[in-house]
Amino acid sequence: MTSLTEGSAPELVDVEERSRRRRLAFEKWGKWVLPVLVIGLGILAWHLVVTLNGIPHYILPGPVLVFETLVKDWALLLDALLITLQITLMALAIAVIGGVGLAVLFTQSRLVEMSFYPYAVILQVTPIVSIAPLIFIYVDNKMAGLLICAWIVAFFPVLSNTTLGLNSADHNLRDLFRIYGATRWQRLRYLQLPSALPYFLGGLRIAGGLALIGSVVAEYVAGTGGVGSGLAFTILEASYRLNIPRMFAALLLIAATGVVIYAGLSFLSYMLLHKWHESAIRREV
Amino acid sequence: MTPPTTGQRPELMSVNRVGKVFGGATVALQDMSLTVRQGDFISLLGPSGCGKSTALRLMSGLSLPTSGAIRWAVPQEPGALGVVFQEPTLMPWATVEQNVWLPMRLRGASLSSVRGEISETLRLVGLDGFQRAYPRELSGGMKMRVSIARALVTRPKLILMDEPFAALDEITRFKLNNDLLTLQAELGCTVVFVTHSVFESVFLSDRIVVMAARPGRVLRELAVDAPYPRDESFRTSAEYAALCREASAALHDAMGEAA
Ligand SMILES: Nc1ncnc2c1ncn2[C@@H]1O[C@H](COP(=O)(O)OP(=O)(O)O)[C@@H](O)[C@H]1O
Ligand SMILES: [Mg+2]
Numbered sequence: 001m002t003s004l005t006e007g008s009a010p011e012l013v014d015v016e017e018r019s020r021r022r023r024l025a026f027e028k029w030g031k032w033v034l035p036v037l038v039i040g041l042g043i044l045a046w047h048l049v050v051t052l053n054g055i056p057h058y059i060l061p062g063p064v065l066v067f068e069t070l071v072k073d074w075a076l077l078l079d080a081l082l083i084t085l086q087i088t089l090m091a092l093a094i095a096v097i098g099g100v101g102l103a104v105l106f107t108q109s110r111l112v113e114m115s116f117y118p119y120a121v122i123l124q125v126t127p128i129v130s131i132a133p134l135i136f137i138y139v140d141n142k143m144a145g146l147l148i149c150a151w152i153v154a155f156f157p158v159l160s161n162t163t164l165g166l167n168s169a170d171h172n173l174r175d176l177f178r179i180y181g182a183t184r185w186q187r188l189r190y191l192q193l194p195s196a197l198p199y200f201l202g203g204l205r206i207a208g209g210l211a212l213i214g215s216v217v218a219e220y221v222a223g224t225g226g227v228g229s230g231l232a233f234t235i236l237e238a239s240y241r242l243n244i245p246r247m248f249a250a251l252l253l254i255a256a257t258g259v260v261i262y263a264g265l266s267f268l269s270y271m272l273l274h275k276w277h278e279s280a281i282r283r284e285v
Numbered sequence: 286m287t288p289p290t291t292g293q294r295p296e297l298m299s300v301n302r303v304g305k306v307f308g309g310a311t312v313a314l315q316d317m318s319l320t321v322r323q324g325d326f327i328s329l330l331g332p333s334g335c336g337k338s339t340a341l342r343l344m345s346g347l348s349l350p351t352s353g354a355i356r357w358a359v360p361q362e363p364g365a366l367g368v369v370f371q372e373p374t375l376m377p378w379a380t381v382e383q384n385v386w387l388p389m390r391l392r393g394a395s396l397s398s399v400r401g402e403i404s405e406t407l408r409l410v411g412l413d414g415f416q417r418a419y420p421r422e423l424s425g426g427m428k429m430r431v432s433i434a435r436a437l438v439t440r441p442k443l444i445l446m447d448e449p450f451a452a453l454d455e456i457t458r459f460k461l462n463n464d465l466l467t468l469q470a471e472l473g474c475t476v477v478f479v480t481h482s483v484f485e486s487v488f489l490s491d492r493i494v495v496m497a498a499r500p501g502r503v504l505r506e507l508a509v510d511a512p513y514p515r516d517e518s519f520r521t522s523a524e525y526a527a528l529c530r531e532a533s534a535a536l537h538d539a540m541g542e543a544a
Contacts, residue, residue: 172374175347180391181363185449194378276378276419 033243061245069245070252077234081253084230087143087215088261091150095207098151100200108184108194109167116235124156128214132221142222146230149218150199154211161203165196198277208261216254231257286409293483294322297443297475298344298359303353305339312500313339319441319494319503321477326469328486328493329479330390330536336501337479341445344477359442364388367436367474371451373428375420375435381407382416385435402438410434426457433465440472449481459520462488466515483533488520493532495539504539507532 013021017148043063049055050062057065070077079123102120106113163234169191219232229237231250238246273280300319301332306312314336321327329337340349343516345368367388375384382396391400396403407413410430420428426522429449436444450458469476480486486493493507509532511524515523520524 146506170374172372173376175342175345175370176368176374176387177391178347179345179366179368180388182391186391190387191376194376197378276421278421281421 046273047280057243058244061248065245066248067253070249073246073249077249077253079229080229080231080234080250081257084212084215084219084232085136085255085257087146087150087230088211088257091147091154091215092204092208092211094147094151095154095158096204099155099203099207100268102159103162103196104188108188110138113163120156120159123152128153128217129221132218133220136222145222146215146218149221150211150214153214153217154207157206157210158200158205161199161206165199166192168199169195173217198269198273198279201226201265201272205265205269206264208265209258212258212261221243294324297321297323297325298358299356300340300344301354301356303340303343303355305343308352314343315385315500315502317503319352319506321475323442324473325474326466326476326478326490326494328359328490329477329496330483330486330493330532331481331496331501332498332540333481334501335496335498337481337496338447339501340477340496341447344443345445350539359392364439365394365442367439367441369429369432369444369446369449371448372418373425373432375428375431377420378420380416381412381418381420381423381431384420384431385438387435388439401440403434406434406438407431409437409471411464424457425453426461429453429461430464432441433468437468437472437474440474442475444474444476445479446489447478448481449478450485451480451482458485459517463516465489466513470514483536484529487525487528487532493535495532495535497539505535507535 047063050060055062061069102116105118128149131152132145135148136142136145139148166188173191174187177191184192215230216232219230220236223236229253234250235247238244240251270280298442300317300321303314303317304312305314306512317336317340319327329340331339339348343350345356345366351537356485357365357540376387379387382400385406386394386396386399389402390396404413404416407416412427412430412434415423415427415431420431423431436446443482450461453461465476466489476489478486478487478489488507491513493509494503495505495507496506497504509528511519511528
């Protein structure tokens, strides 16, 4: 029997296949080039609006001035960035430990879950801006206050996603573990935690962004003065001085931090899942 | 087909007038009695909802009978029982080798100490060389083979299989039926196999338990007298066709009675 696709036979590319390849190639570079193009055009438009209309810099600074400020104030901005980053990452770390720990506790004991889950929800649905002032009254250390605020915002997605994941372990696999006499710990370690990993990572990605939001919002509430002067504080202070370019520069850094956190967590998620989980597997077509 | 002969082989498990009621109202299984002897290949055959899965869960100890009792005639050490479900039920995050390792891992055996047994079992089910593959890289039939390897790796006395091949295409199913018989002969294990296919039950088993639904119960037990080994030539033989006709008639009789 002979086959058309065998060995040295010419490659068979039909119309559909050709258009599919064209689409793939387009998507491959379009994914990067198009957003860059959009931001480039946006910045250009911004620049033109500012210069053509002669808008004064204390109302709307142009992109060039913002960039110059970023360079000029770099030392100051970097200090602020590091503080914001530190609070965000520490809050995220505690959110992970607390969220996963609580989720494990919940799945190990229905009693604990029934008793405490409603309060985790209440903590989540109450806006952080309304809790933060109270926290800063009772917590003397400003850094600790900021951390608590960021943690409150960030921990819920980790908790709820991980709880969902731990409970989503395949029922037949659970039965199998029972038949083979697995201990509670073995079931957690070999079945529930791996089942929960994709859910946890989804929650972590959300929590990363929320931790940043939490730390920025808390800093606004905490106000000026004292230690722990992050990017939010920089924006606040610059606004008092009508230093609009610095406000933009700090804003730019906050946005960039958010993007970097999200990208980093997405990469982590890909590394951990790409071998087995549907969400991270590349498809041919 | 004749009524089953009893005696010859030693008893492994006895199911004695077992019933199971769910939610105080649904009679999933009523008054089931069955004696499983070592080396038996028993099929539970019946329409869906007749309590086949319930019977299997009771035998596996995953669920407790509402009435009656299930008794093992041999000491029931861990690993004496293997189970295969309708879905392959593999851990997607673990390789083939790690999946088959599971029953031994749960008993505290390290992978390196049992690697030989795992490889041997994978060879038996025809998956030699797939140790490092992930389940998603395998076809439905191959996943089911991994699932069977996992059930076999502890060399269990009894294997319970709940419609393991129902979701596979016919060609794959025939192949797995043949291989399952070869494995059973080679390992001398005892199998209780749930199916709703007359053809599958006749091909595989030496005894068929015909069941009916609402309430789930055993209607008849048939013995399939055709000798082992059975292979492709048996599947195409007139004898097989005749046996299938008989089993089919028994099932329809049974369902007629039930209606
Ligand atoms: N956990 C359960 N709770 C309530 N009803 C059940 C449960 N398991 C099975 N049943 C009922 O018991 C009957 C027999 O079910 P099952 O043993 O799964 O049948 P089969 O496997 O033969 O299709 C069905 O009517 C089913 O709805
Ligand atoms: Mg069933």
